[in-house]
Amino acid sequence: MTAEQDRKFFDIFMIVLGILVAVAIGLYGLAQAVQARTQDAYIKEDQAVQAMVEERIQPIGQVAIAGEDNSGLRTPGAGSGVAAEAPAPAQMAADMSGEEVYNTACAACHTAGIAGAPKFGDAAAWSSRIGQGMDTLTTHAISGYQGSAGYMPPKGGRTDLSDDAVRAAVEYLVAQSK
Numbered sequence: 001m002t003a004e005q006d007r008k009f010f011d012i013f014m015i016v017l018g019i020l021v022a023v024a025i026g027l028y029g030l031a032q033a034v035q036a037r038t039q040d041a042y043i044k045e046d047q048a049v050q051a052m053v054e055e056r057i058q059p060i061g062q063v064a065i066a067g068e069d070n071s072g073l074r075t076p077g078a079g080s081g082v083a084a085e086a087p088a089p090a091q092m093a094a095d096m097s098g099e100e101v102y103n104t105a106c107a108a109c110h111t112a113g114i115a116g117a118p119k120f121g122d123a124a125a126w127s128s129r130i131g132q133g134m135d136t137l138t139t140h141a142i143s144g145y146q147g148s149a150g151y152m153p154p155k156g157g158r159t160d161l162s163d164d165a166v167r168a169a170v171e172y173l174v175a176q177s178k
């Protein structure tokens, strides 16, 4: 072989080597793209992963009410079984008495008179309101009401409650505040 042939061989050799490296990098990129579209998606659909995400995005606080069944509340760190632990609010509300609805959804404001709410049992605060009639009071409790004392949120913020449940709570609240 002449020196000229040697150089030619070396040039071709380097070109082939370059192509092989390029193909290897290409295959690596392809593998990454495929796994991002399949493997990652499978992981995100995984029940255990979803349960962990659910837990991370839980509200930071929950209110336990004395004398109520608080077993539906989750304790911090108690993961898993998300669906099983979540209470069924609509069903819960359906067979609650006025007192139970009041304790669950209204007591937070009305027992202590938070944010201008007329206090539970305070006949003086309630007499003029009761004078409006039960229908007006119930409408205000269901649809929300901005009065001079403050803002009463629709259904006390528990929009999952049925209108009947709210009416029962108003009746209980009024009966105890005459």
Ligand code: HEC
Pocket: 101, 102, 105, 106, 107, 108, 109, 110, 114, 115, 116, 117, 118, 129, 132, 136, 137, 138, 140, 141, 145, 146, 147, 148, 149, 150, 151, 152, 153, 155, 156, 157, 166, 169, 170, 173
């Ligand atoms: C976030 C606090 C809050 C919660 C929870 C809440 N209320 Fe009220 N409520 C108020 C405030 C404040 C007022 C007074 C509004 C005003 O007259 O300025 C009020 C007023 C009322 C009135 C009188 C309305 C009127 O026309 O005078 C009724 C009846 C009532 N609430 C029922 C309920 C019932 C029933 C619940 C539970 C389902 C409830 N509230 C939950 C804050 C609350």
